[in-house]
Amino acid sequence: MSTLASEIVRDTSAVSAADLARGGRVSGTIGDITTPDPRMVCRGVNVWYGAKQAIKDVGLDIGKNQVVAMIGPSGCGKSTFLRCLNRMNDTIDGCRVQGSIQLDGQEIYDKRVDPVPLRAQVGMVFQKPNPFPKSIYENVAYGPRIHGLTNSKAELDALVETSLQKAGLWNEVKDRLDQPGTGLSGGQQQRLCIARTIAVSPEVILMDEPCSALDPIATAIIEELIDELREQYAIAIVTHSMQQAARVSQRTAYFHLGDLVEVGETNQIFTNPQHRLTEDYITGRFG
Amino acid sequence: MRTATQPPAPRRTIDIVNASLKRRYARERRFRFMGAAAVALGLLFVAILFADITLKGYTAFQQTYIEVPVYFDPATIDPAGSRDPQALAAADYLAVVKASMRRLFPDVTERSQLRELYALVSAGAPQQLQSMALRHPGVIGTTRDVWLIAAGDVDMLVKGHLDRALPEADRRIKDSSILLLDRLAADGRIEKRFNTGFFTNGTSREPELAGIAGALAGTFYTLVLTLLFSFPLGVGAALYLQEFAPKNRWTDLIEVNINNLAAVPSIVFGLLGLAVFINFFGVPRSTPLVGALVLGLMTLPVIIIASRAALQSVPPSIREAALGVGASPLQTQFHHVLPLAMPGIMTGAIIGMARALGESAPLLMIGMIAFIVDVPQGFTDSATVLPVQIYLWADSPERGFVERTSAAILVLLGFLVLMNLAAVLLRRRFERRW
Numbered sequence: 001m002s003t004l005a006s007e008i009v010r011d012t013s014a015v016s017a018a019d020l021a022r023g024g025r026v027s028g029t030i031g032d033i034t035t036p037d038p039r040m041v042c043r044g045v046n047v048w049y050g051a052k053q054a055i056k057d058v059g060l061d062i063g064k065n066q067v068v069a070m071i072g073p074s075g076c077g078k079s080t081f082l083r084c085l086n087r088m089n090d091t092i093d094g095c096r097v098q099g100s101i102q103l104d105g106q107e108i109y110d111k112r113v114d115p116v117p118l119r120a121q122v123g124m125v126f127q128k129p130n131p132f133p134k135s136i137y138e139n140v141a142y143g144p145r146i147h148g149l150t151n152s153k154a155e156l157d158a159l160v161e162t163s164l165q166k167a168g169l170w171n172e173v174k175d176r177l178d179q180p181g182t183g184l185s186g187g188q189q190q191r192l193c194i195a196r197t198i199a200v201s202p203e204v205i206l207m208d209e210p211c212s213a214l215d216p217i218a219t220a221i222i223e224e225l226i227d228e229l230r231e232q233y234a235i236a237i238v239t240h241s242m243q244q245a246a247r248v249s250q251r252t253a254y255f256h257l258g259d260l261v262e263v264g265e266t267n268q269i270f271t272n273p274q275h276r277l278t279e280d281y282i283t284g285r286f287g
Numbered sequence: 288m289r290t291a292t293q294p295p296a297p298r299r300t301i302d303i304v305n306a307s308l309k310r311r312y313a314r315e316r317r318f319r320f321m322g323a324a325a326v327a328l329g330l331l332f333v334a335i336l337f338a339d340i341t342l343k344g345y346t347a348f349q350q351t352y353i354e355v356p357v358y359f360d361p362a363t364i365d366p367a368g369s370r371d372p373q374a375l376a377a378a379d380y381l382a383v384v385k386a387s388m389r390r391l392f393p394d395v396t397e398r399s400q401l402r403e404l405y406a407l408v409s410a411g412a413p414q415q416l417q418s419m420a421l422r423h424p425g426v427i428g429t430t431r432d433v434w435l436i437a438a439g440d441v442d443m444l445v446k447g448h449l450d451r452a453l454p455e456a457d458r459r460i461k462d463s464s465i466l467l468l469d470r471l472a473a474d475g476r477i478e479k480r481f482n483t484g485f486f487t488n489g490t491s492r493e494p495e496l497a498g499i500a501g502a503l504a505g506t507f508y509t510l511v512l513t514l515l516f517s518f519p520l521g522v523g524a525a526l527y528l529q530e531f532a533p534k535n536r537w538t539d540l541i542e543v544n545i546n547n548l549a550a551v552p553s554i555v556f557g558l559l560g561l562a563v564f565i566n567f568f569g570v571p572r573s574t575p576l577v578g579a580l581v582l583g584l585m586t587l588p589v590i591i592i593a594s595r596a597a598l599q600s601v602p603p604s605i606r607e608a609a610l611g612v613g614a615s616p617l618q619t620q621f622h623h624v625l626p627l628a629m630p631g632i633m634t635g636a637i638i639g640m641a642r643a644l645g646e647s648a649p650l651l652m653i654g655m656i657a658f659i660v661d662v663p664q665g666f667t668d669s670a671t672v673l674p675v676q677i678y679l680w681a682d683s684p685e686r687g688f689v690e691r692t693s694a695a696i697l698v699l700l701g702f703l704v705l706m707n708l709a710a711v712l713l714r715r716r717f718e719r720r721w
Contacts, residue, residue: 015573017446027536036500086611088607088610088611091606091610093534116613116614116615117613118613119610119611119612119613120612120613123611123612124611125368125611126606126607126608126611128604130602130604130605130607130608131604131608132609132623133605133627134610142612142614142622143612143614146612146613146614146615146618146622147613193608196608196612197612199612200612200613
């Protein structure tokens with residue numbers, strides 16, 4: 001671990017020299033962080049856990065109908081950044097967020113903004129499938145119910161059905177909606193969590209390594225699903241798998257030790273990375 | 288004989304391991320044996336305790352009765368012939384008992400002998416006749432064979448707790464009384480029956496009339512209130528401290544103090560109850576209400592600590608899931624975290640209540656030690672509880688109270704076992720639902 005860290009640090013310094021020759025900064029981001037039609041706009045985001053800075057001056061747009069993949073070695077801050085986007089970091093003691101994060105022009109860290117409705121707009125799917133230990137129906141119906149999205153049982157039933165359909169789970173569970181969600185397989189659980197998230201019709205969906213606990217077949221299904229969901233939602237996904245990033249995303253952001261090193265079209269990042277660190281990572285030299 | 292020294296063969300790892308293996312296994316066997324021995328010893332002591340109490344106490348579940356042909360003399364019971372319940376209740380049934388006993392033994396005429404004869408039946412016998420006459424006024428004027436409760440000493444003699452071989456002066460029962468009893472026994476007029484009175488009577492000065500109904504009712508009222516006071520408060524406090532309160536020096540201090548409170552001797556809570564609830568707030572003393580306030584205070588830290596542990600064991604992914612779909616922190620807690628923590632919380636609460644059930648020291652301070660014959664009917668009636676009743680009976684000199692003390696302990700232990708069993712089952716049933 002420590003040797004790896006020192007290697008990375010050495011790499012960074014080596015790169016910084018090359019970078020400086022190109023006239024860029026080490027901590028500055030290469031590539032275009034903006035997107036033409038952004039849902040979320042982040043600028044100069046810094047995050048500290050206590051005294052430790054986890055994210056340094058990160059700026060990134062999350063666009064409509066597009067998937068942004070965030071890749072990078074462990075501890076690079078990609079999950080931290082993702083959790084800033086719906087203020088899930090609020091629940092962590094000693095976490096401090098600085099900078100500007102806007103959802104449709106509204107500053108989400110503004111004191112007047114309530115994180116509860118924010119999280120209804122910016123949904124999240126977690127690394128480990130975490131269905132509630134309740135029935136499949138209740139899992140999906142919970143969000144709409146607490147937000148009062150439906151007026152009748154029939155409406156709620158319909159919403160549960162469409163959500164499960166969008167998550168590609170309906171055909172598998174339609175006959176056992178009253179059975180516990182925790183009894184499903186890992187991949188089904190994760191799709192149930194996705195159905196639960198889209199049941200409240202968010203604008204942005206954040207996914208924190210949604211396939212890391214799944215087998216390749218379940219992963220393929222979820223990836224297909226992500227591609228379909230893109231038509232309606234803005235999606236930001238953190239992943240450890242570069243192949244996955246290449247498969248599902250339109251834009252890719254490479255994080256390294258809290259810095260957002262490079263952003264670009266996924267094709268370009270994987271075929272023609274500008275930064276040495278990005279290149280080393282995607283070619284598997286470390287990480 | 289010396290053999291030629293050869294260069295020592297390099298020792299292989301497997302040889303070294305094999306050499307030490309025996310010792311390692313021996314150590315493991317020793318440890319296992321000691322563990323098993325400790326458990327066996329503990330079980331043995333529990334078995335001895337239970338056997339001792341059961342042996343001493345089981346006889347209390349039977350009571351000696353004497354069959355007496357009772358003539359319900361209208362002249363004594365209802366001279367006016369009105370069958371007015373009030374008149375019937377006020378009649379002199381003791382005289383009826385005495386007359387019936389005299390009729391049973393016409394040869395006994397001497398005054399002191401008569402007194403012994405009357406003393407064979409319990410002081411509760413007239414009451415038996417009274418309730419008979421009140422319930423069925425038709426018996427008046429007839430002669431009925433009635434099984435009257437035997438006096439405490441007679442009961443003890445029949446059960447073999449009093450030794451006939453002792454010299455008369457050292458015995459609580461006279462030779463002449465034994466003679467009378469033997470005559471009754473020969474007639475088949477003495478019988479041991481199930482002691483329903485033990486479960487339906489309040490306490491009494493007479494062991495044969497003493498029962499645990501009053502103590503049970505007092506315990507019930509006290510525990511209900513204790514649960515009502517300590518459960519919501521304890522769970523609420525745990526929820527706030529665990530999930531909402533900022534983690535700083537103040538909450539640390541509070542946590543330390545809660546842990547301290549759980550270890551405070553219970554008598555101190557009694558003193559607190561006396562000073563605060565009775566003397567300052569004027570809560571009526573000796574009542575289940577004040578007892579529950581004190582026991583509730585005592586149980587509170589137990590419930591808080593158990594609830595916090597239960598809340599802590601709910602995986603954070605559940606909280607994240609709920610927050611992630613936009614549940615407010617309170618909704619997250621009440622819809623998801625609390626239901627999952629409930630088995631643990633209930634287990635803690637039951638264990639806390641079991642502790643409160645067995646507690647006597649703090650209640651002595653707040654007057655629940657009073658001698659109360661009536662079965663309490665509410666939360667503000669004077670009452671006593673089972674452990675205090677045991678304490679009181681254990682203090683009584685009559686031989687009859689020894690078996691009753693043990694029997695009451697059996698009942699108390701029975702309830703404790705039931706409660707702890709419920710706690711274990713609850714834990715087993717709901718373990719790891721996620």
